[in-house]
Amino acid sequence: MSPRRIIIRNHSAEANLFARRTFIAFVGVLSLLLILFSNIYLLQVDSFEKYQTRSNSNRIKLxxxxxxxxxxxxxxxxxxxxxxxxxxxxxxxxxxxxxxxxxxxxxxxxxxxxxxxxxxxxxxxxxxxxxxxxxxxxxxxxxxxxxxxxxxxxxxxxxxxxxxxxxxxxxxxxxxxxxxxxxxxxxxxxxxxxxxxxxxxxxxxxxxxxxxxxxxxxxxxxxxxxxxxxxxxxxxxxxxxxxxxxxxxxxxxTLDIELQMIAKRALSGKRGAVVAMNPRTGGILAMYSNPSYDGNLFVHGISSKNYKKLLNSKDLPLINRAVQGYPPASTVKPFLALTGLEEQVITASTKIWDPGWYQLEGLPNKYRDWKKWGHGWVNLTKAIEQSCNIYFFDLAFKLGITKISTMMERFGFGDYTGIDIHEESRAIMPSVAWKRDRYNKSWYTGETLSVGIGQSYWTVTPLQLTQAITTLVNHGERKVPHFLKATKEIAKDEEGVSQSTLEEVIYEEQAPLVLKQEKHWDLVLEAMHNTVQKFGATAHAPFKGAKYDAAGKTGSAQVARIKQNEKYDAGTTQENKRDNAMFIAFAPYKNPEIVVAVAIENVAKGGGGTNAGPVARQIMDQYFGNREITSSMDSSSSQLNAKTLQHMHQSQLAQTQESD
The missing domain is CATH 3.90.1310.10 (Penicillin-binding protein 2a (Domain 2))
Incomplete structure (x- = not known):
């Protein structure tokens, strides 16, 4: 039996080992605590704002x-x-x-x-x-x-x-x-x-x-x-x-809803536009394009069916005709007469013989007057009163297209009026440069003759016509057409009480149109006055019996080309090729308060005096009927109560919404 080995433990070495391990563990724990507290410091102190913002963004929402x-x-x-x-x-x-x-x-x-x-x-x-x-x-x-x-x-x-x-x-x-x-x-x-x-x-x-x-x-x-x-x-x-x-x-x-209602009623069943403006301020009193459409349909999202119906309509209700171009026809003759006076091509007493046609030397084509047998001897006043084409053919020939276009541009034709809506068209004021840029062709004298009676390439918007008339009646003082009259802001004071502030809008004046002779304004305006007031003049019939003193000018714009020996007959002409009826007017003659321009498309018979003149008459009857001045028309039928009609429109709209 082998002897038993006895192992004697080294307590000193074990104690030292334990101490070393304890020290290492302590250092490790201490290091971890230092790391922990340093991170806590970093999060809670050093990066407090950063993480507070993140916390709030998760907890608080704006x-x-x-x-x-x-x-x-x-x-x-x-x-x-x-x-x-x-x-x-x-x-x-x-x-x-x-x-x-x-x-x-x-x-x-x-x-x-x-x-x-x-x-x-x-x-x-x-x-x-x-x-x-x-x-x-x-x-x-x-x-x-x-x-x-x-x-x-x-x-x-x-x-x-x-x-x-x-x-x-x-x-x-x-x-x-x-x-x-x-x-x-x-x-x-x-x-x-x-x-x-x-x-x-x-x-x-x-x-x-x-x-x-x-x-x-x-x-x-x-x-x-x-x-x-x-x-x-x-x-x-x-x-x-x-x-x-x-x-x-x-x-x-500045819009007057009652005038707007009259405009709609006057244009019922017709395609066209009416613009009425205050010549003293440029404020638009009425501007209506017929046919129109209901804007409420778009507020909630119009159905594709209803939108296609509007888009494909032959009457084009989506177009604002008041700011789209039409051939101006004879409505621009007063402005051409003023140009002739300014350029000293004519005087108030200048006369020409009107046999019913006008012919350029060496050319076979004859430019005919609306009156087949002519007007005889014609001066400036009679030419405007009777809307004599021959007089203005001759005047346009003597002036030339450059002088015409230069003066017409000064009246605002061929440019934006500056009205406070974005849908306005510039229309066209033709010139030699314009035709070259547009068609790369030369300008012909025959085209100048057509421009002389408001035809050829020339187009104007009813709004441009009202601005031009305003410049005319103001003797060159130009106004910017506008809708906005005043703004009202509602805000609460420190005590929470609502306060309203009304601020009138002031519009800057445009540079005036200055003539060489001031009397030229009166010559043209007097001729326009005679056109309405004189028996037998082209605009006399629509304003017969009016209690206010009006002035104006008619126009019948040819839409389709007619051959030299062909006679125009509205009854046999395709509807979209029939003539347009135009009319401009202002009243009272002395110190005017309202100017009106009317355009009616493709009339079945008659011209500007027959079709567009009565529309202007109804607008003016309504305007002057608001005061003691009355017209010969039945005031009970011509005057409308806006609140009553507003209720009618609300009822009609409710029925429309229900049917949708």
Missing amino acids: LPVAPNRGLIYDRNGIILADNKPVYSLAVIPEEVDSLEANIQEISKLLDISVDRQEKFFKAAKGKRRFKQIELLPRLSEQQVALFSVNQHKFPGIFVDARLKRYYPFSELTTHNLGYVARINRKDANKLKQQGKFENYAATHGIGKLGIEKYYEELLHGTIGHQEVEINNQGRIIRTLNYTPPVQGKDLTL
Whole structure:
């Protein structure tokens, strides 16, 4: 048996080993604690603001609040563009016990289509259950009332109200006001480029045409914000702060809605336009293009069926004819006469013989007068009174196209008037340079003769005509046509009381048109006065019996070319090739208050005096009928109450919406 080995433990060495291990562990723990505390310091002290901001952004959310759009009024305070509550049916899915069953039941109650139900369920799949989803976008008053009675049966389903643009006079004002419609991608990109996109964060609509587009920045207002606390699911817990939006400015226009109504009635069944303006200020009193369309259809999103109907209509209701070009015909003869006087080509006593035709030396073609047997000896006054073509053929030949176009451009023809809508056309004031640029052809003398009676390439807008007449009656003082009269801003003071500030708009004067001899203005204006007041003159019949002293000029514009030996017959001519009727007028003769231009397309018979003159007469009867001056027409039939007609338009619009 081997001896047993006894191991003697070295307690000193073990103690030293334990001590070393303990020290290493202590150093390790201490190092980890130092790292921990350094990170805590980094997070809590050094990077506090950074992580506090991140924390707040996860906990606090800034929600945009849309401002109310400014209202639009006519010159008498009648509202033309309003903000009307629109009701929709919304659902919060998590608050509805049996979603499908409830949707089916309420669909039976409110007659909601299957397609609309399918759209709802499709939208519900992509949203969180606590977010509201639209079930029915537009509720009628009957549907709102029916749901209100049964609302207790449908928890989680409610009526949501919001403001949308509403035009009480519908098609009567569309070409002037334009309309507000949904912001599309093009609009969004433009707002981003202009740095205005953030101000539209809560806005769904934007001005598309007319006043709504031109003054979008004034009408829209400034966005507000609601600061809310949310949980980790995005649900709103409470509101922390609220900054109210600033309402858009209200606009008061120079437009007179009663004159607008008369214009519509006078143009009933016709294609054409009327413009009436105050020559003292340039304010547009009426501007109506017929046919028109209802801007309310675009506010909620027009159906493709209705849009195609407007787009494909042969009457082109989408075009604003008041700012589109027409051959001016004889309405420009007063301006040509003034040019002849200024260039000393004619005098007030210059006479020519009118046998009924005019012929250039060496050429076979004859340029004929509207009166087959001619007017005999004609001076300037008689030429305007009788609208003698031969006199103005001769005058145009003596002046030449360069002198004509230069003076007409000074009256504003062939250029923008500067009116506060974007849809205006420049029309065409032809010249040698214009034809070369447009057609790369030379100018012919025969074309100058046609320009002398407002034909050939020359086109003008009814708006340009009113601006030109204004310059004429003001003896060269030029006015910028405009709609905006004043703006009204509503804001709250420190005590929360609403305060309104009305600010009149002041327009800068344009450089005047100065003539060599001041008496030339009066010569032409007197001839226009005789054209209306003198028996047998071309514009006498439409204003016979008027109690105000008017002046004017007729025009019949040839649309289709007629051969040399061919006679024009409206009865056998295709409708779109019939003549246009034109008319310009102002009143009173001394110190005018209103100028009017009328254009009517493709008239069945007669000319400017027969067709367009009576339209101008009705506008002026309405304007002067508002005071003690009355016309020979039945005042009870010619005067309309705006509030009554506004109610009629509202009723018609409601019927239209229901049929849609």
